[in-house]
Amino acid sequence: MIKFLLEAPLKSVSLKNLNSYNMFWTSLMPYRDIIIELVILLSLSILTAFAVNYFSPRGIALFGEWDTSEGVISAKSKKDVISHELEINTVLSAKKTYDGGKAVFVDARSQETFEEGHIKGAVSLPVGRFDEYFDKFKKTYPISSYIVTYCSGRECNDSHKLAQFLLAEGYLNISVFIDGYPAWEDAGYPIE
Amino acid sequence: MAVRWFLGVLFVFACFHKIASPAHFAKIIYGYYLFPDFSINIIAIVLPFLELFAGLALILGIYPRSAAVIINVMLLAFITVLSINLIRGQQFDCGCFSLGEAGYSYTAGQLLLRDVICFILGLQVIFYKGCRRWCFRQTGSIFKNISIDNCNKKKFSGQ
Numbered sequence: 001m002i003k004f005l006l007e008a009p010l011k012s013v014s015l016k017n018l019n020s021y022n023m024f025w026t027s028l029m030p031y032r033d034i035i036i037e038l039v040i041l042l043s044l045s046i047l048t049a050f051a052v053n054y055f056s057p058r059g060i061a062l063f064g065e066w067d068t069s070e071g072v073i074s075a076k077s078k079k080d081v082i083s084h085e086l087e088i089n090t091v092l093s094a095k096k097t098y099d100g101g102k103a104v105f106v107d108a109r110s111q112e113t114f115e116e117g118h119i120k121g122a123v124s125l126p127v128g129r130f131d132e133y134f135d136k137f138k139k140t141y142p143i144s145s146y147i148v149t150y151c152s153g154r155e156c157n158d159s160h161k162l163a164q165f166l167l168a169e170g171y172l173n174i175s176v177f178i179d180g181y182p183a184w185e186d187a188g189y190p191i192e
Numbered sequence: 193m194a195v196r197w198f199l200g201v202l203f204v205f206a207c208f209h210k211i212a213s214p215a216h217f218a219k220i221i222y223g224y225y226l227f228p229d230f231s232i233n234i235i236a237i238v239l240p241f242l243e244l245f246a247g248l249a250l251i252l253g254i255y256p257r258s259a260a261v262i263i264n265v266m267l268l269a270f271i272t273v274l275s276i277n278l279i280r281g282q283q284f285d286c287g288c289f290s291l292g293e294a295g296y297s298y299t300a301g302q303l304l305l306r307d308v309i310c311f312i313l314g315l316q317v318i319f320y321k322g323c324r325r326w327c328f329r330q331t332g333s334i335f336k337n338i339s340i341d342n343c344n345k346k347k348f349s350g351q
Contacts, residue, residue: 012337037258041245053214059235060214066222066229075218075233155222 010160045050050095068154072178081164082157088148091187094177097148098189103190104141106166107181108151108158119150120190128163134169153180195313196260200250200308203243203263210240224273242266250317260317267311274304 048065061076070090074082088094097103098119105122107114114124123141125133141147147166151158159176166174177184185191210217218236223229227235242262249259278301 034258034261037255038261041249041258041262042242045241045245046238048245051239052211052241052274053237058213058215059297060218060233062233062237063230064218064222064233066232073219073222075215077215080215 072154072157072160072176074157081160083160083163086160086163086174087177088177091179091183091189094148094150094179094184095187095189097175100131103146103148103175105177106137106147106149106162107150108162109181113152115135117185117191119184120192122150125162127158127165130162130165134165143170144173145171146175147171148175148177150177150180150184153182154178156180193307196250196253196256196317199260199263199310199313199317200247203247204251207240207243207247208243210236211244214240224277226276239266257318260314264311264314267307267314271304271307271311274307278304 001146027124051178057078059078064073064075065071065082066073071084071087072082074080076082088097098105105119107118108127109118109121110126114126115124118124123137125137144172147163149159149162149166151162159178159180163174163176181191214236217240218232221232221235243266245264246259246262249256250256250263
């Protein structure tokens, strides 16, 4: 075997040698072949992945925003709902808004979670059941109301989604309290 | 051959929802708190297609060994990530309404076991030396196909 290995490169390649040389390589674990195959499969999948992502309506950016200190995290897809301009970044400013008395705090979380605890005076408008709850909401709160949506923190983008729904319905004065209920509760502010 | 098809079908099915909602998948990757921020989206884009192509390759019999290698490498990564999270005891729960409960019905331990089993199956595909049936392109580069040779010869020299 070793002799074969040493001799093979030195001998001139005739047809006879080529066949057995080939057979030698392909009969054992053919690393060279596997590497070629891997390169083919990998490049094909990577190219297709980026191409589909680029053209798909649900494609995402190459680099998302995953730093919670910058705001709500997002994969930055084409259908993204996050607009950082609407965000209220600190619990303190949210509290100031709350103290002003003019804002309506709207909870985007589910009914069950809302009942377990919410900001005092907040309204439940679960984003997953928007259509169900919205009619009643619209009757109680006119379009001119100042709305502050929130959900469970910077890792949740439901607050933004709800804000976009409300904007689409004509509410113009909306902010998003991104630190959400857990931060409000931790700060010891009024809950119920 | 059955093992090949089982693994292939499993992976092709598993990757559909990841391709359908990459943003959702990216968020799940973020939830492991293991990967650096810049890599999360790239992984979310590329991984599902790796799964798709490797799975298809296994089913069609195109380069089954390399496809199994790719799958096993991915499985190793999944196993590592799951184990780390199990040890950390961390549960990603963003408390989002819209992140739905479907698909979260398995515990990390069950997923880990499933991945380990698949890994072993993958090893079988990689190291199988006999005759492979229903292969388009067993191995070699694009122009070589030795699967027919393998099946026709009872025993080949050089082994």
